[in-house]
Amino acid sequence: MAQARLDRRDQITGWAFIAPALILLGLFMIYPIVWSLWMSFQVGKGMNLSFGGFANIMRLTKDPVFLRALGNTFTFFIVQVPIMIVLALLFAVALNDSTLRFRGLFRTAIFLPCVTSLIAYSTVFKSMFATDGIINEALMAVHLIGAPIGWFSDPFWAKVAIILAITWRWTGYNMIFYLAALQNIDRSIYEAARIDGVPAWARFRYLTIPMLKPVILFTTVISTIGTLQLFDEVYNFTAGNGGPSDSTITLSLYIYNLTFKFMPSFGYSATVSWVIVVVVGILSFLQFLVARDRRRSA
Amino acid sequence: MTSTTMAENTASAATKVGLATGAAPFRLIRRGLVYLLLSIAAFISVFPFYWMVVGATNPSAEIIKGKATLGGSLLTNAATFFAQVDAPRIFFNSAFIAVIATALTLAISSLAGYGFEMFRSRVRERIFGLLLLLLSIPFAAMMVPLFVMFSQAKLVNTYVAVILPTVASIFIIFYFRQATKAFPSELRDAAKIDGLKEWQIFLFVYLPVMRSTYAAATIIVFMANWNNYLWPLIVLQTAENKTITLILSALTSAYTPDYGMILFGTVLATLPTLIIFFLLQRRFVEGMLGAVK
Numbered sequence: 126m127a128q129a130r131l132d133r134r135d136q137i138t139g140w141a142f143i144a145p146a147l148i149l150l151g152l153f154m155i156y157p158i159v160w161s162l163w164m165s166f167q168v169g170k171g172m173n174l175s176f177g178g179f180a181n182i183m184r185l186t187k188d189p190v191f192l193r194a195l196g197n198t199f200t201f202f203i204v205q206v207p208i209m210i211v212l213a214l215l216f217a218v219a220l221n222d223s224t225l226r227f228r229g230l231f232r233t234a235i236f237l238p239c240v241t242s243l244i245a246y247s248t249v250f251k252s253m254f255a256t257d258g259i260i261n262e263a264l265m266a267v268h269l270i271g272a273p274i275g276w277f278s279d280p281f282w283a284k285v286a287i288i289l290a291i292t293w294r295w296t297g298y299n300m301i302f303y304l305a306a307l308q309n310i311d312r313s314i315y316e317a318a319r320i321d322g323v324p325a326w327a328r329f330r331y332l333t334i335p336m337l338k339p340v341i342l343f344t345t346v347i348s349t350i351g352t353l354q355l356f357d358e359v360y361n362f363t364a365g366n367g368g369p370s371d372s373t374i375t376l377s378l379y380i381y382n383l384t385f386k387f388m389p390s391f392g393y394s395a396t397v398s399w400v401i402v403v404v405v406g407i408l409s410f411l412q413f414l415v416a417r418d419r420r421r422s423a
Numbered sequence: 424m425t426s427t428t429m430a431e432n433t434a435s436a437a438t439k440v441g442l443a444t445g446a447a448p449f450r451l452i453r454r455g456l457v458y459l460l461l462s463i464a465a466f467i468s469v470f471p472f473y474w475m476v477v478g479a480t481n482p483s484a485e486i487i488k489g490k491a492t493l494g495g496s497l498l499t500n501a502a503t504f505f506a507q508v509d510a511p512r513i514f515f516n517s518a519f520i521a522v523i524a525t526a527l528t529l530a531i532s533s534l535a536g537y538g539f540e541m542f543r544s545r546v547r548e549r550i551f552g553l554l555l556l557l558l559s560i561p562f563a564a565m566m567v568p569l570f571v572m573f574s575q576a577k578l579v580n581t582y583v584a585v586i587l588p589t590v591a592s593i594f595i596i597f598y599f600r601q602a603t604k605a606f607p608s609e610l611r612d613a614a615k616i617d618g619l620k621e622w623q624i625f626l627f628v629y630l631p632v633m634r635s636t637y638a639a640a641t642i643i644v645f646m647a648n649w650n651n652y653l654w655p656l657i658v659l660q661t662a663e664n665k666t667i668t669l670i671l672s673a674l675t676s677a678y679t680p681d682y683g684m685i686l687f688g689t690v691l692a693t694l695p696t697l698i699i700f701f702l703l704q705r706r707f708v709e710g711m712l713g714a715v716k
Contacts, residue, residue: 242649
């Protein structure tokens with residue numbers, strides 16, 4: 126086994142293989158992260174910074190735009206991630222059936238959105254969501270709505286449009302992870318369950334879900350991180366302002382605006398970015414807890 | 424689950440199955456629903472691509488009125504696009520950045536993945552664990568210091584600034600380490616007995632054997648770089664250095680965007696990733712399987 130003690134030469138070779146990556150990560154990731162943590166306690170404009178202790182954290186609690194951005198980011202996260210994960214699971218299970226015809230075609234079609242850039246697809250969606258555009262036209266044709274929706278002038282519908290767009294872009298991506306994991310599951314378990322007369326939904330609930338739990342956890346954490354960093358789509362949909370009236374502004378967009386749009390306040394924007402770190406940390410931890418609890422009770 | 428509830432479940436399940444198999448139409452209906460669901464999903468997934476291509480042939484005024492059939496404005500849209508965008512230069516920027524970044528990322532991250540897996544030691548395992556923790560730190564948390572670093576080094580608005588921070592990717596290192604677990608150790612042992620040095624084993628044994636892993640990683644990394652937005656938006660500041668992604672976004676932000684022209688550009692920007700995906704599709708799924716195992 127590779128666990129056997131390495132001799133001196135192997136030790137040196139081992140370090141040599143990982144050294145380029147470690148140097149680059151140290152320089153362009155760890156150093157900036159530590160720096161931004163330090164920066165988050167600095168106050169002032171531009172490069173004129175001085176130590177402000179907890180001043181930035183106090184400022185967070187009284188900053189309406191920050192609170193708005195935090196709320197919006199949570200809304201996107203709570204609504205979008207579960208919808209996407211459930212849809213991806215559903216498609217993966219349906220496509221895992223080897224008797225299904227046109228499997229390859231369906232799989233390719235559903236995965237296709239992942240090849241587009243976030244900017245390209247949000248541009249396409251923006252043109253589809255125009256007030257007299259194809260989406261409103263289609264919804265009116267099937268009498269789901271009576272009058273056109275102002276997708277980007279109404280705070281509620283602007284959020285809906287963004288959630289629809291993100292779901293379109295990422296569902297197939299998550300589905301591929303589930304498909305891959307499903308193909309690793311031993312088919313004989315399903316056969317045995319079927320012969321014992323276990324119905325399809327129960328096979329799904331008591332066989333598929335528990336066996337996919339690690340992958341579901343993985344995709345949930347990845348999607349959580351992705352949603353909390355939401356930037357490109359909102360920036361492109363709203364021409365960079367998170368409108369109408371901040372109703373779609375996200376934490377990342379606010380950090381960008383604080384740093385590069387207004388008079389730069391590096392310290393305060395670093396504080397906001399650490400809010401994302403803390404939230405991601407808490408949510409990932411909670412997701413791990415939930416996954417572990419379920420395993421214990423099962 | 425206790426044996427009694429198991430028995431109960433099985434019993435009630437058996438009656439249900441009896442009903443279902445007794446009535447073949449029920450199974451047919453379920454089948455039909457599955458096809459319907461998948462067809463709707465496939466349609467929704469593909470429609471925006473159709474819309475993009477059709478839009479490139481229509482004038483902007485028709486597009487925002489929902490016209491979804493081919494029009495006659497393709498040449499006008501192309502002419503407007505090429506008049507407003509220095510396309511050769513912009514696509515060169517995108518391609519150069521994506522190709523160099525992909526090559527460097529694959530080289531550096533596969534070396535590290537191999538190193539972490541083949542030469543395990545307690546210190547390196549700790550470092551690896553730390554890297555996995557860092558994976559969850561969002562880019563926003565480092566972008567301000569990164570920008571200050573590059574502006575102090577007078578590298579803002581250069582390719583170097585776009586490429587360097589992306590080449591050591593923790594995700595790709597992790598991916599290669601996972602894939603290396605499936606690399607047959609007999610091959611390495613045999614090569615060692617033949618007197619090959621470790622770098623020779625990596626280059627002449629590992630690399631050819633792992634080519635589908637590299638293919639999959641190529642797709643993931645190339646697409647990420649070609650489509651990268653936030654960091655290039657920050658460091659590329661003059662028009663002639665921007666990537667196609669940045670230009671498209673700038674065109675869309677106009678007060679009244681010319682969608683015909685923009686969708687024409689979007690088609691051009693999406694083609695490279697589409698082509699790569701269709702060429703390497705099977706490899707891609709193989710590679711993904713390797714990563715999840």
